[in-house]
Amino acid sequence: MATHELPPFAEIARAHLDRLYGFCVRLTSDPSDAEDLVQETLLRAMRAYGGLREPSRAKGWLFTIATNAWRDLARARGREVVTIPLNALDPDGDEFSLFQTIAIEDPFPYSDELHLDFLRLFRDDDIRAVFGSITPVFRMPLILTVVHGFSCKEAAAILEVPLGTLLSRLHRGRKQLERGLWDYAVSNGLVTTTDEERP
Structure with a gap:
């Protein structure tokens, strides 16, 4: 079984840091929370880096980790991130165009x-x-x-x-x-x- 050689983690992190931060700002709607989320994402990514199979997919891999970290942080703060009422789009039931x-x-x-x-x-x-x-x-x-x-x-x-x-x-x-x-x-x-x- 051939082993794959990964570039240094810092190289991958640096290449995607700006986009990752932008993604986290949009998730959290708060720059300070986004910084915390980026930090948590990079910590988790560094721990799991050996499991990255394709360096070309590092952006998606980091975004997946960020999404999961955001869900975990939201749950820890007592925020519900998954349950959506059926009328959340429009209380009258009519779709707005x-x-x-x-x-x-x-x-x-x-x-x-x-x-x-x-x-x-x-x-x-x-x-x-x-x-x-x-x-x-x-x-x-x-x-x-x-x-x-x-x-x-x-x-x-x-x-x-x-x-x-x-x-x-x-x-x-x-x-x-x-x-x-x-x-x-x-x-x-x-x-x-x-x-x-x-x-």
């Missing part, structure tokens, strides 16, 4: 690019605030696929869930993001609605 709402409300009457014009209203901090408000179990698939570019299959492996579960959570996360962006835009005066009631 940002694109349909923009088309109906028409906040940019002379625009040929309604959706892009809507997104241009937001600063980076606005989007981060909305992103941080998404239920964590739905936010994590978005972070992995949209922000870090993992495929759905890779994200499912990192989160240790079946692909169908990942796809469902990704869909619900996108819907929460859409709703959050619209609510943020209305409540901060970025757009005005045709009537007093929000969709």
Whole structure:
């Protein structure tokens, strides 16, 4: 049986540290907690480093360790990270559609690019605030696929869930993001609605 030679752990850690920290900030929504999570992740990774089979997959391996460490820390603090009520997306049971709402409300009457014009209203901090408000179990698939570019299959492996579960959570996360962006835009005066009631 051939043995594989791994580069030094510090080399792997250094190569992925910035992305790992960004991932942890998005998981925790707090830079200080993210630093603690990165530290815990690297400690666990260093202990398990001999088990890394393919150095080319180190990023996914580190993200899996970070996800598990985050779950453990959240449980230790008494936070529930897995149970999601069925009505968590929309208490009325109706799915919100940002694109349909923009088309109906028409906040940019002379625009040929309604959706892009809507997104241009937001600063980076606005989007981060909305992103941080998404239920964590739905936010994590978005972070992995949209922000870090993992495929759905890779994200499912990192989160240790079946692909169908990942796809469902990704869909619900996108819907929460859409709703959050619209609510943020209305409540901060970025757009005005045709009537007093929000969709």
